[in-house]
Amino acid sequence: xxxxxxxxxxxxxxxxxxxxxxxxxxxxxxxxxxxxxxxxxxxxxxxxxxxxxxxxxxxxxxxxxxxxxxxxxxxxxxxxxxxxxxxxxxxxxxxxxxxxxxxxxxxxxxxxxxxxxxxxxxxxxxxxxxxxxxxxxxxxxxxxxxxxxxxxxxxxxxxxxxxxxxxxxxxxxxxxxxxxxxxxxxxxxxxxxxxxxxxxxxxxxxxxxxxxxxxxxxxxxxxxxxxxxxxxxxxxxxxxxxxxxxxxxxxxxxxxxxxxxxxxxxxxxxxxxxxxxxxxxxxxxxxxxxxxxxxxxxxxxxxxxxxxxxxxxxxxxxxxxxxxxxx
Amino acid sequence: xxxxxxxxxxxxxxxxxxxxxxxxxxxxxxxxxxxxxxxxxxxxxxxxxxxxxxxxxxxxxxxxxxxxxxxxxxxxxxxxxxxxxxxxxxxxxxxxxxxxxxxxxxxxxxxxxxxxxxxxxxxxxxxxxxxxxxxxxxxxxxxxxxxxxxxxxxxxxxxxxxxxxxxxxxxxxxxxxxxxxxxxxxxxxxxxxxxxxxxxxxxxxxxxxxxxxxxxxxxxxxxxxxxxxxxxxxxxxxxxxxxxxxxxxxxxxxxxxxxxxxxxxxxxxxxxxxxxxxxxxxxxxxxxxxxxxxxxxxxxxxxxxxxxxxxxxxxxxxxxxxxxxxxxxxxxxxxxxxxxxxxxxxxxxxxxxxxxxxxxxxxxxxxxxxxxxxxxxxxxxxxxxxxxxxxxxxxxxxxxxxxxxxxxxxxxxxxxxxxxxxxxxxxxxxxxxxxxxxxxxxxxxxxxxxxxxxxxxxxxxxxxxxxxxxxxxxxxxxxxxxxxxxxxxxx
Numbered sequence: 025x026x027x028x029x030x031x032x033x034x035x036x037x038x039x040x041x042x043x044x045x046x047x048x049x050x051x052x053x054x055x056x057x058x059x060x061x062x063x064x065x066x067x068x069x070x071x072x073x074x075x076x077x078x079x080x081x082x083x084x085x086x087x088x089x090x091x092x093x094x095x096x097x098x099x100x101x102x103x104x105x106x107x108x109x110x111x112x113x114x115x116x117x118x119x120x121x122x123x124x125x126x127x128x129x130x131x132x133x134x135x136x137x138x139x140x141x142x143x144x145x146x147x148x149x150x151x152x153x154x155x156x157x158x159x160x161x162x163x164x165x166x167x168x169x170x171x172x173x174x175x176x177x178x179x180x181x182x183x184x185x186x187x188x189x190x191x192x193x194x195x196x197x198x199x200x201x202x203x204x205x206x207x208x209x210x211x212x213x214x215x216x217x218x219x220x221x222x223x224x225x226x227x228x229x230x231x232x233x234x235x236x237x238x239x240x241x242x243x244x245x246x247x248x249x250x251x252x253x254x255x256x257x258x259x260x261x262x263x264x265x266x267x268x269x270x271x272x273x274x275x276x277x278x279x280x281x282x283x284x285x286x287x288x289x290x291x292x293x294x295x296x297x298x299x300x301x302x303x304x305x306x307x308x309x310x311x312x313x314x315x316x317x318x319x320x321x322x323x324x325x326x327x328x329x330x331x332x333x334x335x336x337x338x339x340x341x342x343x344x345x346x347x348x349x350x351x
Numbered sequence: 352x353x354x355x356x357x358x359x360x361x362x363x364x365x366x367x368x369x370x371x372x373x374x375x376x377x378x379x380x381x382x383x384x385x386x387x388x389x390x391x392x393x394x395x396x397x398x399x400x401x402x403x404x405x406x407x408x409x410x411x412x413x414x415x416x417x418x419x420x421x422x423x424x425x426x427x428x429x430x431x432x433x434x435x436x437x438x439x440x441x442x443x444x445x446x447x448x449x450x451x452x453x454x455x456x457x458x459x460x461x462x463x464x465x466x467x468x469x470x471x472x473x474x475x476x477x478x479x480x481x482x483x484x485x486x487x488x489x490x491x492x493x494x495x496x497x498x499x500x501x502x503x504x505x506x507x508x509x510x511x512x513x514x515x516x517x518x519x520x521x522x523x524x525x526x527x528x529x530x531x532x533x534x535x536x537x538x539x540x541x542x543x544x545x546x547x548x549x550x551x552x553x554x555x556x557x558x559x560x561x562x563x564x565x566x567x568x569x570x571x572x573x574x575x576x577x578x579x580x581x582x583x584x585x586x587x588x589x590x591x592x593x594x595x596x597x598x599x600x601x602x603x604x605x606x607x608x609x610x611x612x613x614x615x616x617x618x619x620x621x622x623x624x625x626x627x628x629x630x631x632x633x634x635x636x637x638x639x640x641x642x643x644x645x646x647x648x649x650x651x652x653x654x655x656x657x658x659x660x661x662x663x664x665x666x667x668x669x670x671x672x673x674x675x676x677x678x679x680x681x682x683x684x685x686x687x688x689x690x691x692x693x694x695x696x697x698x699x700x701x702x703x704x705x706x707x708x709x710x711x712x713x714x715x716x717x718x719x720x721x722x723x724x725x726x727x728x729x730x731x732x733x734x735x736x737x738x739x740x741x742x743x744x745x746x747x748x749x750x751x752x753x754x755x756x757x758x759x760x761x762x763x764x765x766x767x768x769x770x771x772x773x774x775x776x777x778x779x780x781x782x783x784x785x786x787x788x789x790x791x792x793x794x795x796x797x798x799x800x801x802x803x804x805x806x807x808x809x810x811x812x813x814x815x816x817x818x819x820x821x822x823x824x825x826x827x828x829x830x831x832x833x834x835x836x837x838x839x840x841x842x
Contacts, residue, residue: 025622026605115411119590123603123604134411135409345587349524350587
């Protein structure tokens, strides 16, 4: 497979997953607000801190309110990770490998893009945000389902799978971080009914409340952290994502799992081993935020390793591309 | 959307209409179509039209609008009423195109070798050498099987005299064939009943023919050649087509940065190392394919590609240098070339053309600017052109000056009346002007795709069919036989 095509598969899939997770971030915050005691400050500022570019936000919007944060994270064109920017990038990548992906995937991604673009030109998100973010999640699920069921699970699919899983691992850890930021001012709330409601909201935001309950019944912060970071079977848990990503990486290279022949394999193998043998008590004792921060760095390093190992490309100027005459 | 569209009040308004004769009756080959459309229930045709437009958007079959920083995309408008070409007329067109392509290929080979045609004074050498797409670097090149122009899109028009004329030869990167295939596929999906008993010749096998044409060029010792389509990238106006053709042929779509020359062979960079490439269908200009030979600032091409090509280790379609035959001044000499190389008369006539380089012609052109269409020898897309009867005094003055300053760069032709095809305009049909671009493949033999791209000027009265200037497209049906007797078989 062409390196450039592999790269585009990876990023197409990664950007779609990013869109879905941003929708989840906003949704969890909307959910938490419903359960906050009357008079507490709304936790919109931490959302920008965890997900966004703080300086850009401050410069363009100033104060963090529901409206401004929602608008920034959803539609801001100058913020490269906003939902609109990300879906556009997903589509640009897909367009560059239009001949590799299936028509069904391409059609769904197009419709997904139009869904976001049309919303950016209307007031529907202000009117019914929950409904809009639910549609985003669904569009992403549909795209991923179509990808899994119309495309051969060969090298290209594995690159897409890698992109999706690494992005998801990163974002699940950040969703936990949002909760951490919100908790920070009121450590005394730990164990209160409010805390319980907030942790439920976190689980719900990763569609994990039901699976969590089947496994643990009662909600405690420790178990939630364990479930979202160390669970091997829940598909949005960090550990699950890293295991599945490692499998895809080895399917691409042909190296047996457990061995490594390149930088990408070494980095993901180390990360997987760490998660396989970690204990939640240790994580909390060391500090959840510090753990999550380090985790995100390691996931990034895996991404860089993939680029160095399989891709490495130069970029070309757009005006030269446009200059080519087609009669 | 419940208006009932029928042809009852349709007027040809004195123009040659592809579906109706001068008396307003459907031509034999169009009878069945007209009958079918007239018998649809109210609103049905519009529904099919809307379904097709929706599919175009969902499939992202769009083109990029240049000069727009946001990279705005638009659907290329499509009109559901097809243009119909009767089988006997098509046979004539097909023979004419084959004759023309064979000739142009001989001409290009000659130009880059012995230059007999110039030495014999048939085409002035100074015109050939001053053609913008003449490439001195291509002298002595021997493309595989001596084929230079593998893929051509020739623009044809029908004048009010009912005759088909050749307007332009597009021999570099003719685009639009993907629209032919998609238009047909969407028509069949959204409106299958219209095809029943119509005996429309299929176009679906174009990609197979194209792949066979490209395979034919592979170096002799390569049994299973690796063919790629080379695109400038997603920001190119025809990117959709590049990826579509690669997909339909089942070959890799590559960018210049995917390719690298090593040990005088061409390779592509893959996740597991380098893989050899044998045939490149390139959709980038000559100037950009190899910075070592042509523009050295090109980032789109591949360093050393021309040397690999010269050694016969890779084939390029179309061959570099082919554009010399694309020049609108050279075009004027094609009927003479046909006579010279094949000793035949041209089956498809040229539009009468005044070459401003020739003193007599230039004098005539300058005196008749208000009647003529003036074209720059090397522009496309409807740019660099003046339609005399519609131009302002100022424009005419500007072009008179341009011609006087650079006579070599201009030709002029009488203003032709393009034929029309009924087109949906609001709640009724109106005639709109069309041209026709058939696609010709030169491989083991010459293949002409039945039909081709019908471009339609959607603005009332307009003669400019280019997508960048308000043009749209239509499906083109070549009907087997002459269409007679179809009504009987229908009932």
